[in-house]
Amino acid sequence: MKTTAPPALIVNGRRLRIKAGDRRKILLTFLREDLDLTGAKRGCGIGMCGACTVLADSRPLRACRTLVGAVLGRSLTTIEGLAAPDGGLHPLQQAFIDAGAIQCGYCTPGMVLTTHAFLLKHPEPSRAEARRAISANLCRCTGYQQIIDAILAAAPHYRKKE
Numbered sequence: 618m619k620t621t622a623p624p625a626l627i628v629n630g631r632r633l634r635i636k637a638g639d640r641r642k643i644l645l646t647f648l649r650e651d652l653d654l655t656g657a658k659r660g661c662g663i664g665m666c667g668a669c670t671v672l673a674d675s676r677p678l679r680a681c682r683t684l685v686g687a688v689l690g691r692s693l694t695t696i697e698g699l700a701a702p703d704g705g706l707h708p709l710q711q712a713f714i715d716a717g718a719i720q721c722g723y724c725t726p727g728m729v730l731t732t733h734a735f736l737l738k739h740p741e742p743s744r745a746e747a748r749r750a751i752s753a754n755l756c757r758c759t760g761y762q763q764i765i766d767a768i769l770a771a772a773p774h775y776r777k778k779e
């Protein structure tokens with residue numbers, strides 16, 4: 618007799634079995650409190666600020682507005698999964714540091730993942746395109762210019778690989 622595999626969720630390459638009781642949890646809460654992945658932040662909690670952004674199959678997703686049960690079978694990437702396994706920063710993360718695109722840092726995980734998804738599809742963006750790409754992610758500190766500088770500085774990396 619064929620058995621059905623228990624529902625799974627892949628988080629940063631790790632396959633997790635999801636208990637029935639966890640399916641109704643808010644994804645952001647599940648990531649932060651159950652998996653101890655605290656990179657994604659709770660800002661507005663209503664899908665407006667982007668601080669909670671994670672990637673689902675390389676597309677940005679607002680974890681504060683998503684139930685765990687809605688992403689079963691998908692592959693999630695949090696900011697913890699972007700760095701190399703040895704902890705080395707991803708070139709995009711390094712570009713944010715080099716450009717001074719981080720002040721308090723609260724928006725940064727969501728901003729970096731949103732940007733990563735964008736650059737995978739648009740590795741040669743104009744400044745205007747880069748600005749549009751982050752228009753749904755709010756930053757109260759930087760004034761956005763350094764973030765756009767970081768996106769443009771990291772773009773050549775995406776033209777080479779990924």
Ligand code: FES
Nearest residue numbers: 660661662667681
């Ligand atoms: S905390 Fe999710 S969009 Fe603001």
Ligand code: FES
Nearest residue numbers: 720724756757758
């Ligand atoms: S660096 Fe503070 S909110 Fe963006």
